[in-house]
Amino acid sequence: MQRSDYPESYYSASAHLLAAQPPLRGSTHSEVVVVGAGICGLTTALELRQRGYEVSLIEAKRVGWGASGRSGGQILTSYACEMEPLKAQLGDKAARHLWEMSLEAVQLVRQHIAQHQIDCDWYEGSLTAAIKPRQVNSLREWQHSLEQEYQYPHLRFYQGDEMAQVINSQRYLAIVEDKLAGHLHPLNYTLGLAKAALAAGVKIYEQSPVDRLERGARPRIHCGEASISCDHLVLCGNAYLGWLVPELARKIMPVGTYIVATEVLGEERLRALLPGYHSVADTNFVLDYFRPTGDHRLLFGGRVSYSGIQPPDLASGLRRRMLKVFPSLEDAKIEHAWGGMVDITVNRAPHFGRLGQDNIYFAQGFSGHGMALTNLAGKVMAEAIAGSSERLDVFARLKHLDFPGGPWLRTPALVLGMLYYRLRDLL
Ligand SMILES: Cc1cc2nc3c(=O)[nH]c(=O)nc-3n(C[C@H](O)[C@H](O)[C@H](O)COP(=O)(O)OP(=O)(O)OC[C@H]3O[C@@H](n4cnc5c(N)ncnc54)[C@H](O)[C@@H]3O)c2cc1C
Numbered sequence: 001m002q003r004s005d006y007p008e009s010y011y012s013a014s015a016h017l018l019a020a021q022p023p024l025r026g027s028t029h030s031e032v033v034v035v036g037a038g039i040c041g042l043t044t045a046l047e048l049r050q051r052g053y054e055v056s057l058i059e060a061k062r063v064g065w066g067a068s069g070r071s072g073g074q075i076l077t078s079y080a081c082e083m084e085p086l087k088a089q090l091g092d093k094a095a096r097h098l099w100e101m102s103l104e105a106v107q108l109v110r111q112h113i114a115q116h117q118i119d120c121d122w123y124e125g126s127l128t129a130a131i132k133p134r135q136v137n138s139l140r141e142w143q144h145s146l147e148q149e150y151q152y153p154h155l156r157f158y159q160g161d162e163m164a165q166v167i168n169s170q171r172y173l174a175i176v177e178d179k180l181a182g183h184l185h186p187l188n189y190t191l192g193l194a195k196a197a198l199a200a201g202v203k204i205y206e207q208s209p210v211d212r213l214e215r216g217a218r219p220r221i222h223c224g225e226a227s228i229s230c231d232h233l234v235l236c237g238n239a240y241l242g243w244l245v246p247e248l249a250r251k252i253m254p255v256g257t258y259i260v261a262t263e264v265l266g267e268e269r270l271r272a273l274l275p276g277y278h279s280v281a282d283t284n285f286v287l288d289y290f291r292p293t294g295d296h297r298l299l300f301g302g303r304v305s306y307s308g309i310q311p312p313d314l315a316s317g318l319r320r321r322m323l324k325v326f327p328s329l330e331d332a333k334i335e336h337a338w339g340g341m342v343d344i345t346v347n348r349a350p351h352f353g354r355l356g357q358d359n360i361y362f363a364q365g366f367s368g369h370g371m372a373l374t375n376l377a378g379k380v381m382a383e384a385i386a387g388s389s390e391r392l393d394v395f396a397r398l399k400h401l402d403f404p405g406g407p408w409l410r411t412p413a414l415v416l417g418m419l420y421y422r423l424r425d426l427l
Pocket residue numbers: 035036037038039040041058059060061062063064065066067068069070071072073074075076208209210211236237238239240241242244257258259289301339340341342363364366367368369370371372374
C-alpha cells in the first residue's frame with residue numbers, strides 16, 4: 001500500500017494506511033452493491049452488513065481517496081443551508097425531524113469512533129465566527145432560533161474580552177461555540193470505518209472505476225471488463241461520480257475547496273491561539289475554516305474554484321488569509337497544500353433518495369457539510385433497504401432544481417451566481 005495512491009496532503013502523510021484491496025474481476029453478483037468508499041459508502045455498507053446483508057463496495061481509486069479523506073474534518077450539527085429553507089419546504093414537524101437527525105449524525109461519528117476504536121484525533125467543540133456587525137446579529141438570531149425552536153442546549157455566545165477564552169484573534173466580533181460538534185482526522189476516520197467494514201465481512205474492491213450502469217430488476221455495474229449485479233444498488237460517488245448518472249449530476253455542482261497545513265507549531269503555541277482546541281468557521285459565504293491537528297499544526301482552509309482547477313498560488317493565497325486571522329504565524333512554514341471537490345446543490349440542502357425503480361439509492365449534495373451527515377445518510381439508506389424508509393423519505397421529499405447549462409455551461413452560470421455572494425462577503 002502506497003501513500004502516493006492518495007493526493008499529497010497532511011492527511012495522506014499521516015494516515016494509518018489500509019492494505020490494498022483487490023480490483024473487481026469477472027462477472028459476479030452481490031445482494032447489495034455500494035459505489036464509492038467515502039464515509040457515505042462505508043457507513044451504508046457497514047450498516048447493511050450488520051443487518052445481515054451480503055455487501056460489495058466498489059471504489060474507483062482507494063478507500064477515502066475522495067472528499068472524505070481530504071476534508072477540513074469539522075463534524076458539524078445542522079445542514080449547509082441551515083434550518084429555515086428546510087422548514088419552508090417541509091413544514092415544522094419534518095424540519096424538527098431533520099434537525100434531530102443532524103444531531104444523530106454527530107452522535108454516530110462519536111459512536112463509530114468508540115465502537116470501532118478509530119484512532120483519528122477527535123476533539124470536541126467548534127466555533128462559528130462573525131467578522132462584520134451584521135453577521136453578529138445573524139449569529140445571535142441563529143443561536144436564538146436553535147435554542148427556542150429546537151431546544152438545543154449546547155451553544156454559548158462570546159463577545160468582547162470573553163472571546164479570548166476560545167480564540168485569540170482580532171478578526172472576529174463575536175463567536176458561538178457548539179459543544180456537541182467537534183473535529184477529527186478525516187482520512188484516518190474513513191480508513192477506520194473501512195477496517196470495521198472489512199472485519200464485519202464487507203467485500204471492498206479498489207481501483208475499480210464504474211463506467212457503466214444497467215438499470216432493471218437486477219441492476220448491474222460495469223468496471224471495464226468486470227461487472228457485478230445486485231438486488232440493491234447504492235450510489236455514494238458524490239462529486240466524483242461525474243456524469244455516470246446524468247439526473248444525479250444535474251443536481252450538484254462540484255466546487256473545489258482548499259486547505260494548507262503549517263509545520264508542527266507545538267501545543268503551547270496553538271493553545272495560545274485556540275485555548276480550547278476548537279475548530280472554527282466564519283460566516284462568510286466563501287468561508288475560512290481552520291483547526292488544530294492532533295500533532296499540533298494549524299490546518300487552514302478556504303477559497304473556492306468553480307472550474308475545479310487548483311489555484312496556482314494556493315499555498316501563498318491561503319497563508320495570506322491565515323495571517324489575517326493569526327498575524328503571529330508570520331514565521332510558520334506551510335508544509336502541505338491540497339484540495340478536493342464539494343458537492344453543492346442549488347439550495348444547499350442534501351439530496352438523498354431513490355432512482356426510478358426502488359432498487360437504486362443515492363445520497364449526495366452535502367454542500368460542504370457532509371462529514372457528519374454522510375454517517376446518517378448511510379444509516380437511513382440501510383434502513384430503507386431493510387424495509388423502513390420513513391427517515392429516507394423525509395429527505396426524499398426535499399425538492400431540488402437542476403443546475404442550468406449541462407456539463408459545460410453550468411460553470412459560468414454558477415460563477416455569476418456566486419459572484420453575488422462574494423460581493424456580499426466583501427461589503
Ligand atoms: C477540502 C474539503 C474540505 C471539507 N471540509 C469539510 C468540513 O470541515 N466539514 C464537513 O462537514 N464537510 C467538509 N467537506 C465535505 C465532506 O468532506 C463531504 O461532504 C463528505 O466527505 C462526502 O463524503 P462521500 O462519502 O459522500 O463522498 P467522497 O468522500 O467524495 O467519496 C466518494 C467516493 O466515490 C468514489 N467514486 C466516484 N465515482 C466512482 C465511480 N464511477 N466508480 C467507483 N467509485 C467512484 C470516489 O473515488 C470517492 O472515493 C469538505 C470537503 C472538501 C473537499
